[in-house]
Amino acid sequence: MEARNLLQIEKLGKDYSSKSKALTDVTLSLPRGQFVSVIGSSGAGKSTLLRCINRLIDPNAGSIVFDGKDVAGMGRRELRQVRRRISMIFQHYNLVYRSTSIENVLQGRLGYKSTIAGVLGLYSEEEKERAFTILDQLGLAEFAYTRTDQLSGGQKQRVGIARALLQDPLLILADEPIASLDPKASQMIMEHLRWAVDTLGITCLVNLHQVDYAIEFSDRILALKKGHLVFDGTPDELDARAISDIYGTPYVEERAVRGGLFENLEEEVLATVGAA
Amino acid sequence: MDKRFFLKRSLAIGGVFVLLVAVNAVSAGFVGFNPLKVLADIPGGIVWMAQNFMPSVAAFEKIDTILISLGKTVLLSVASSCIAAVFAYLCAVIGSREAGLGGPFPLIIRGIASVFRNIPVVAWAFILMFSFKQSEFTGFLALFLGTFGYLTRCFLESIDEVAGGSVEALRATGAGFAPIVTQAIIPMSITAVVSWTLYMIETNIRDATLIGILTGAGIGALFDVYYKSFRYDLAALVILCIVVAVIACEAISNYVRRQII
Ligand SMILES: Nc1ncnc2c1ncn2[C@@H]1O[C@H](COP(=O)(O)OP(=O)(O)O)[C@@H](O)[C@H]1O
Ligand SMILES: [Mg+2]
Numbered sequence: 001m002e003a004r005n006l007l008q009i010e011k012l013g014k015d016y017s018s019k020s021k022a023l024t025d026v027t028l029s030l031p032r033g034q035f036v037s038v039i040g041s042s043g044a045g046k047s048t049l050l051r052c053i054n055r056l057i058d059p060n061a062g063s064i065v066f067d068g069k070d071v072a073g074m075g076r077r078e079l080r081q082v083r084r085r086i087s088m089i090f091q092h093y094n095l096v097y098r099s100t101s102i103e104n105v106l107q108g109r110l111g112y113k114s115t116i117a118g119v120l121g122l123y124s125e126e127e128k129e130r131a132f133t134i135l136d137q138l139g140l141a142e143f144a145y146t147r148t149d150q151l152s153g154g155q156k157q158r159v160g161i162a163r164a165l166l167q168d169p170l171l172i173l174a175d176e177p178i179a180s181l182d183p184k185a186s187q188m189i190m191e192h193l194r195w196a197v198d199t200l201g202i203t204c205l206v207n208l209h210q211v212d213y214a215i216e217f218s219d220r221i222l223a224l225k226k227g228h229l230v231f232d233g234t235p236d237e238l239d240a241r242a243i244s245d246i247y248g249t250p251y252v253e254e255r256a257v258r259g260g261l262f263e264n265l266e267e268e269v270l271a272t273v274g275a276a
Numbered sequence: 277m278d279k280r281f282f283l284k285r286s287l288a289i290g291g292v293f294v295l296l297v298a299v300n301a302v303s304a305g306f307v308g309f310n311p312l313k314v315l316a317d318i319p320g321g322i323v324w325m326a327q328n329f330m331p332s333v334a335a336f337e338k339i340d341t342i343l344i345s346l347g348k349t350v351l352l353s354v355a356s357s358c359i360a361a362v363f364a365y366l367c368a369v370i371g372s373r374e375a376g377l378g379g380p381f382p383l384i385i386r387g388i389a390s391v392f393r394n395i396p397v398v399a400w401a402f403i404l405m406f407s408f409k410q411s412e413f414t415g416f417l418a419l420f421l422g423t424f425g426y427l428t429r430c431f432l433e434s435i436d437e438v439a440g441g442s443v444e445a446l447r448a449t450g451a452g453f454a455p456i457v458t459q460a461i462i463p464m465s466i467t468a469v470v471s472w473t474l475y476m477i478e479t480n481i482r483d484a485t486l487i488g489i490l491t492g493a494g495i496g497a498l499f500d501v502y503y504k505s506f507r508y509d510l511a512a513l514v515i516l517c518i519v520v521a522v523i524a525c526e527a528i529s530n531y532v533r534r535q536i537i
Contacts, residue, residue: 054448056444056447056448079450080450080451080452081450082450083447083448083449083450084449084450086448087448087449088445088448088449090441090444090445092441093441094441094442094444094445095441095442095445096442096459096460096463096464097442097464098463098464098466098467099459099463107445107446107449107451107459107460108449109449110446110449110450110451110455110456110459111449111450111451112450113451113455115452115454115455118451118452118454118455118458118459119454119455119457119458119459120458121455121458121459160445163445163449167449173448
């Protein structure tokens with residue numbers, strides 16, 4: 001058997017209205033067990049790309065093949081089966097805040113349940129034990145029975161990760177998972193995701209606002225600009241010039257910036273003297 | 277520059293005030309409303325009420341009749357509110373933009389809710405009296421329909437506001453619609469639902485009194501009978517009982533609200 005790519009996206013396109021295109025001709029493939037970040041300014045199409053992969057948004061063009069199955073042309077029943085192996089993590093955690101941590105984690109199994117069991121929230125002993133184990137691995141054992149609206153942001157996001165892991169995913173989609181967190185919690189969340197890639201062999205596709213986190217944690221970085229894939233390479237290849245191109249900011253070396261500042265200062269001083 | 281901004285704002289506020297006075301004057305003139313005469317009449321009115329509209333000792337002989345009627349009316353409002361809440365919640369779940377079935381449902385449900393909500397309860401009572409005559413059931417149905425429309429609208433907004441994120445998350449796990457409803461939508465919206473339903477029960481006790489006058493049932497009808505037979509002391513006692521019932525209901529629902537948060 002050949003070593004297939006986990007995810008193969010060809011010429012993906014999405015436009016919300018006829019005027020603006022959110023994604024144009026995005027082609028990329030992800031192998032198993034890779035940490036991939038997606039960067040780009042806001043409105044570049046990062047969230048749209050992630051939501052097309054699990055069809056929370058229906059793309060207009062192109063194909064998405066996940067684990068050998070064509071996601072883009074799938075019916076609802078098949079789609080629900082594919083979604084079981086694709087977890088999602090959100091900027092605003094998207095937990096059921098009136099339920100406890102353990103209940104939220106167990107909801108990761110809903111895709112595997114019959115309608116009756118799902119409606120009644122009936123889980124097997126094995127599922128419950130695994131949910132506790134994962135909470136423990138993420139350092140949340142003592143908060144298993146705490147209602148999630150009483151947790152801090154970082155703890156909420158760890159519950160989100162635990163829910164994602166209980167799904168037995170092959171792919172985790174994370175949409176700005178650390179955008180609402182302080183640096184310490186951010187670091188911890190990124191480390192947990194890195195851990196999932198390294199020890200569980202899961203592929204992570206993570207939208208990030210912060211380029212420094214992308215460089216620190218990724219095996220590979222993608223960049224979107226106005227719906228186009230404009231960069232696909234390793235963190236080493238993402239130099240200052242590439243970054244300025246992605247974000248559309250003028251490229252200036254650090255030293256040049258300082259020089260410029262002093263020049264302005266000099267000019268100002270001269271102007272003041274002249275006025276006096 | 278700044279000065280002109282503040283001047284403009286003062287002029288705007290002054291303009292609105294003048295406009296309000298003008299509208300008031302025109303409409304008062306139109307219906308023959310004389311504010312000064314009304315002010316002069318108020319003391320006389322209060323004296324009359326104090327003399328006639330007072331529950332007398334004799335009136336308390338009828339207290340059991342009054343309480344039974346009041347009980348019926350309270351139960352009628354509770355029943356109509358709760359049953360309307362169940363139907364409204366079903367519709368709201370299906371028609372919610374964030375969480376529902378999508379397709380044409382949001383528009384259809386919103387349309388239905390809007391029709392029921394915008395016909396006043398009293399109008400419903402008049403309409404329904406043609407089919408169901410003067411009866412308790414007519415009152416129930418009138419309250420039910422108005423409440424259904426109002427609650428559907430409230431529930432739709434509560435669900436959209438509170439459940440969107442968690443619904444998206446569960447959808448992404450591959451969960452179907454029914455488990456998403458019980459595991460995310462209901463837990464996230466239940467406090468708002470209870471709170472709105474309690475509010476409607478309070479409102480409906482007041483409205484049920486008025487409806488009762490029309491449909492000849494409950495405490496409203498009793499008030500009507502006493503009033504028309506010049507038993508103002510009894511009518512006053514009826515009103516006193518209604519006020520006590522409404523305040524009690526409000527206190528209970530405030531307590532429940534605090535407990536479920
Ligand atoms: N639901 C939507 N309806 C219409 N336009 C949308 C919607 N969601 C996103 N867009 C537009 O699509 C583009 C890409 O958005 P998004 O994928 O959210 O970007 P990012 O996540 O990189 O900030 C933006 O121009 C945005 O305005
Ligand atoms: Mg986004």
